[in-house]
Amino acid sequence: MERRAVRAALASAVSVVPWLAAIALAAAPSSAGHGQQIDELQMGQEVFEELKRKGEIVESSPLYDQLRPIADAITRVAQPRYEHPFKFYLVHERQPNAFATPGGNVYVVDSLLHFVKNKEQLAGTLCHEVSHTIHHDTVTLMKKDTKIEKREVGAAILTGPTASHILAIALIGKLHSLYYSRDVESRADLTGADICAEAGFNPWGLVWLFQDFESADIGKRPQLLSDHPDNQHRTAALQKHFRERPEVFGKFSSDPGSGHPLSVPKDDAEVFLQ
Secondary structure (H helix, E strand, O other), rough: OOOOHHHHHHOOOOOOHHHHHHHHHHOOOOOHHHHHHHHHHHHHHHHHHHHHHOOOOOOOOOHHHHHHHHHHHHHHHHHHHHHOOOEEEEOOOOOOEEOOOOOOOOEEEEEHHHHHOOOOHHHHHHHHHHHHOOOEEEEEHHHHHOOOOOOHHHHHHHHHOOOOHHHHHHHHHHOOOOOOHHHHHHHHHHHHHHHHHHHOOOOOHHHHHHHHHOOOOOOOOOOOHHHOOHHHHHHHHHHHHHHHHEEEOOOOOOOOOHOOOOOOOOOOOHHHHO
16 A cells, blocks of 8 residues: 555654653553553554545445455454454455454455455455454554654654554554564464354365465465465464364365355456456
8 A cells, every 4th residue: 555645744743852752652551451442442543544534445345245244254253352343444455465453443455355266265364364453463563663763753742642643653654564473473363263163164264375375476465475474384383273173173174175256346356466
């Protein structure tokens, strides 16, 4: 997604000394308690408003007919695990991707629905992203980030030096470069597999997506996979998880041929994936 407008606005902000960022970040709650809940909701809302302002939110599309039933089933299972309502939005971009922000918003790039081969692959991706939110992974990552630029902190100070606002400004510029550790990614995979299974979706879908990723043209590989570490390790961890819980996963087939194809419009597929 294009970030030039954000960067241009931040470039004109007042510069402040680096220790202000440290103070603001130190003030952010470190637990999953009430304070963090408020911060996450504020962060997510600011990111949503920025995406909406730039016209990246797809408000109406036939693709929602395929996304919503899957998202609704996942939400019914995942919602009790998180403090704020999960909401799913399509955003427009050529590179297949999906990302979640604090506060419960999950964004699915429309081209992803043309990349995945079946509902199980899409469900696995959504369950993975929802799991990052449940684990508060994005907030944790942003708090650890020491590369917040002075002008970003300056922009936050102009509108109120809240930790959530500073983190939101930093997050807006990093939506496509959130780099979680292998352990964090694997934890989201495993939690996502549990959610998918409980929601009635074959959790092998994410494994199939990893396998398809290996054979995809490099220009068409989902960024949600290309930016993430060690897919082979994550696949092995998922398969081990499935073996260790046969009472949950034993009823699901590992055969990709058992997947249920998505019924998506084909007229714009070449535009997305060319």
